[in-house]
Structures are given as C-alpha cells and as structure tokens.
Amino acid sequence: MKHIIAVDQFDRAWMTELFREADTLRELSSKDEPLRGHILSTLFYEPSTRTRLSFESAMMRLGGNVISTENAKEFSSAMKGETVEDTIKIVSGYADGIVIRHYEQGAAQRAANVSPVPIINGGDGPGEHPTQALLDLYTIHHELGRIDGLKVALVGDLRFGRAARSLALLFRETRDTELVFVAPDAVPMGDDIKHALDAAGVPWREERDLATAMREVDVVYQTRIQKERFATQNEYLHARGVYIITPETMTNLKQTGIVMHPLPRVDEIDPAVDSDPRAAYFRQARNGVFVRMALLKQLLA
Numbered sequence: 001m002k003h004i005i006a007v008d009q010f011d012r013a014w015m016t017e018l019f020r021e022a023d024t025l026r027e028l029s030s031k032d033e034p035l036r037g038h039i040l041s042t043l044f045y046e047p048s049t050r051t052r053l054s055f056e057s058a059m060m061r062l063g064g065n066v067i068s069t070e071n072a073k074e075f076s077s078a079m080k081g082e083t084v085e086d087t088i089k090i091v092s093g094y095a096d097g098i099v100i101r102h103y104e105q106g107a108a109q110r111a112a113n114v115s116p117v118p119i120i121n122g123g124d125g126p127g128e129h130p131t132q133a134l135l136d137l138y139t140i141h142h143e144l145g146r147i148d149g150l151k152v153a154l155v156g157d158l159r160f161g162r163a164a165r166s167l168a169l170l171f172r173e174t175r176d177t178e179l180v181f182v183a184p185d186a187v188p189m190g191d192d193i194k195h196a197l198d199a200a201g202v203p204w205r206e207e208r209d210l211a212t213a214m215r216e217v218d219v220v221y222q223t224r225i226q227k228e229r230f231a232t233q234n235e236y237l238h239a240r241g242v243y244i245i246t247p248e249t250m251t252n253l254k255q256t257g258i259v260m261h262p263l264p265r266v267d268e269i270d271p272a273v274d275s276d277p278r279a280a281y282f283r284q285a286r287n288g289v290f291v292r293m294a295l296l297k298q299l300l301a
Contacts (some may be wrong), residue, residue: 004130020299022291034062037064042100043069053071055292068284085113101123124162128162134295151217152217154181158223161262171197184243210245218257265287
C-alpha cells in the first residue's frame with residue numbers, strides 16, 4: 001500500500017504481519033533507526049493530541065524527523081484559501097510522508113490523489129480513522145489474546161464517531177464477531193456501516209440499555225458525544241450524558257472484559273473507573289505508538 005486512507009484496504013494477513021511487527025518494535029533499541037534521514041509531516045486541520053503526538057513519537061523512535069502544523073485550518077495558507085490539493089503538492093516536496101487530519105470527509109483521498117509521497121488518513125471529518133481502528137484491534141488482541149469469537153459493544157456517538165465507524169468495518173476481517181450498537185437516538189450507527197456488515201455476514205443489533213449490553217460482551221468501546229459535529233447546542237445536549245460508565249455500571253461487565261475509548265473523554269467514563277484493571281483505554285492510547293511505528297516503517301523504510 002502506498003497510502004492509508006480507509007480500512008477497506010486492510011486484510012487479515014496484512015494486519016497479522018503488522019501486529020507482529022508492532023510487537024517487535026515495542027522492544028526497539030535506541031540504536032536502531034530504520035527511518036533515519038526520513039521526514040514525516042503531520043498536517044492537522046482539526047485538533048489532536050493522541051494521533052498527532054503518537055505519529056510524531058513513532059517517527060522519532062524510528063530515527064526520523066517531523067515537521068508539523070497543529071492547526072492548519074487557522075495557521076496555514078488554508079486561511080488564505082489554499083486548497084488541500086495545493087497544500088499537499090507543496091508539503092510533499094518537504095517530507096517523505098504526510099499524515100493528514102481534516103474536517104471534511106474525503107479530504108484524505110483528495111490528498112492521496114495528488115501526492116507523490118504516502119498519505120495517511122489521521123481522520124477525515126465524520127468519515128474514517130483507519131489507524132485508530134488498527135490500534136484498537138491490536139489492543140483487543142493484546143488484552144484478550146484473540147480477535148475472533150468476541151462480542152463487542154460500540155457505545156455513544158456512532159453517527160459522527162469515525163473511530164467507532166472504522167472499527168466496526170475492520171471487524172469484517174475477524175471471525176464469529178457479534179456487534180452491539182448502543183447509541184442515543186440522535187447519533188445511531190449509519191446505514192452505510194450496517195449494510196457493509198450485512199454484506200460481510202457480521203451480525204449486529206441495536207440495544208438501548210447499556211447494562212444489558214455490558215453483561216453480554218467482552219469489549220465495551222465507549223465514545224464521546226462529539227459536540228463539534230452538531231448543528232445546534234440543543235441537539236448536542238439531547239445526546240450527551242445518555243450513556244455513562246461508572247464503577248456501578250462496571251459491575252455488569254465480566255471480569256475478563258475490557259473497556260476501551262479512543263479518547264478524549266468528557267464525562268462518559270467516570271475517572272473512578274480508571275483504577276479498574278479492565279479499563280484499557282490508556283494502554284490503548286500507548287499501543288498507538290507501536291502500531292504507527294510498524295505502519296511508518298512499512299510505508300517509508
């Protein structure tokens with residue numbers, strides 16, 4: 001693969017090899033620098049902490065360098081009306097690869113269409129977040145020892161949540177997986193994802209009661225309600241706070257289960273849950289470094 005744009009590009013064999021490489025890179029010596037002399041550009045038109053910094057950490061751990069624009073929507077030539085295509089044509093002359101996050105769905109593909117260097121989709125509006133899905137599945141494998149035969153609850157903003165959308169699609173590469181969608185009425189999982197799961201034979205159902213879902217599943221994937229995607233404040237407030245994970249709700253989850261979250265969180269997971277060994281979300285975020293190291297090494301080395 002030259003570019004990483006959508007989870008449709010990934011297959012089981014490729015992911016198995018990527019995860020194996022990520023495991024190896026967890027123990028990378030500081031003397032090993034497979035990307036020494038390479039430059040990665042992180043071009044972010046939307047705010048980011050984990051995605052941007054984990055890609056930059058991954059690149060530097062591999063011996064490479066980084067040039068970055070943290071808020072390109074306001075602090076780049078986009079303010080002057082420059083198109084994504086023109087920006088990519090320029091930045092590709094400065095870097096060997098580009099990670100782009102954009103507020104418009106489809107922007108990463110537009111970038112890939114004109115770029116002579118690898119483009120990695122770091123999130124395109126309410127579209128996809130393919131590298132997040134990879135690190136999520138890698139985390140499930142690390143935590144539970146398998147990615148097959150699981151029941152997974154996707155909770156919260158499933159309409160705008162690109163991480164949940166991408167992960168749902170990636171489960172098509174697993175076997176005997178069952179998905180449970182737990183979402184407020186305003187932000188259900190999109191029909192496009194449901195149709196794709198049906199076509200792949202991945203069973204899913206919708207559940208209104210979080211406690212019921214938690215009693216059934218191995219993985220709870222909680223997400224925040226994305227205020228920035230709503231047209232009005234009232235719509236957002238109507239969806240916020242419907243599903244909150246607390247120490248009390250954690251009593252419904254089996255002892256071998258885990259709770260994940262792509263982060264950042266607002267109030268959908270009580271901080272008191274953090275000390276529960278089943279709370280995997282901070283370990284999940286750290287895993288992003290190793291998965292992205294493996295990905296960068298594959299694309300740029």
